[in-house]
Amino acid sequence: MTDRQWADWHRPQQHYLIEPRYLAGGGDIRHATEFLRASGWKDRSKTGGPLVFHNPDKLVRVVFDPLAQPGGWTVEGRATADRPSWEARFGTGTPVEIIAGLTDALTQQPTAHAPNVWAPLGTHGWEARRGQHVTAVSPDKSAFVQFHQSSPGQAHWWIGARTEHGRAWDAHLSPTTPLSLVQALTTALSDPRPVMRPLGNVPPSDRIRSTSVSVTPAQLGAWQQARLTAARTAMWARSAWTAARPRNRHPATAAPRVPAGHTTGRR
Known part of the structure; x- marks a missing residue:
């Protein structure tokens, strides 16, 4: 590294901590994709095409395609002897930290x-x-999770966020999506911790709270490396475990229930 590169690596840059995270905008997709790579997933992307990652047993794939219509993320699980196929789709504006809530969980044993x-x-x-649907709404009324039942036998998970300008992003998950993955997604969605965005990538909304911070590329690199090291360590631990024990599957899907003690009403 040259003296100039070293100086640039340690020169503070302006970033912003954004709250709530579900209104923070898309973010850097590498937050999700590099974790998959570090967890042993195979990059099957082709030059000029969408990003495509397959898990080691080729039963799940994650695709990011910003050019297709409507574009965004698709996560697909193949049917197995004890689990039906499933699918989750996320719009391009979905914060990558929320995407990672689901994709990180795919790399872990349930x-x-x-x-x-x-x-x-x-x-x-x-x-x-x-009401007709089971819904949870964020305290600021800007985000929601809904088990949407359009007609008997027809249902899907609908998750999204809105600002004063309209739709920020939407996600749709098949009703067969393993509930352990849906829970991982709602955990990431409702996490009160802010997420970071660089200067020029803060969405124009009065509903967000932003805090200016100065960070260096070296700090950002160290934080990302710590995340990838955790992924590699977990992958090695799983390899050692599965060598001695049968592999577990995701818990079977089941009808969602409203937690006791919560208020009810129509959205």
Whole structure:
């Protein structure tokens, strides 16, 4: 590294901490894709095409295609003997930290505990409403999670955020999406911690709160490296575990329930 490169690497740059995170804009997709790579996923992308990652057993793939219509992220799980196929789609404006809530969970062994999609939302003050659909709304009314039942036997998960300018992003998940993954997504969605965006990448909305901070490329690189090191360590631990024990599957999907003690009403 030259003296100039070293100086640039340690020169502070203006960034912003954005709250709430679901209104922070898309962010750097490498936050999700590099974690998958470090977790042993295979990059099947082609030059000039979308980014495509496959998990080691080729049962799940993650695609990012900003040029297709409507564009964004697609996560697909193939059917297995004990689990139906499933799909999750996210618009291009979905914050990458929320995408990573689901994609990070794909790299981990599920716990033995029954998932509860609504629990993380209730913990952070989201209001549960029950009508034709089961819905949870953020405290500022800018984001929602809904188990949408359009007709008997027809349902999907609908998640999204809105600003005073209209739709910020939407996500749709098939009802067969493993609930452990939906819970990972709602955990990331309702996380009250801010996310960081560089100068020039702060969405124009009066509903966000931004705090100016100075960080160096060296600091950003160190934070990203720590995240990737954690992914590699977990991958090595899983490899050692699966060499001795059978592999577990995601818990079976089940009908969502509204947590006890929450208010109900129509959205």
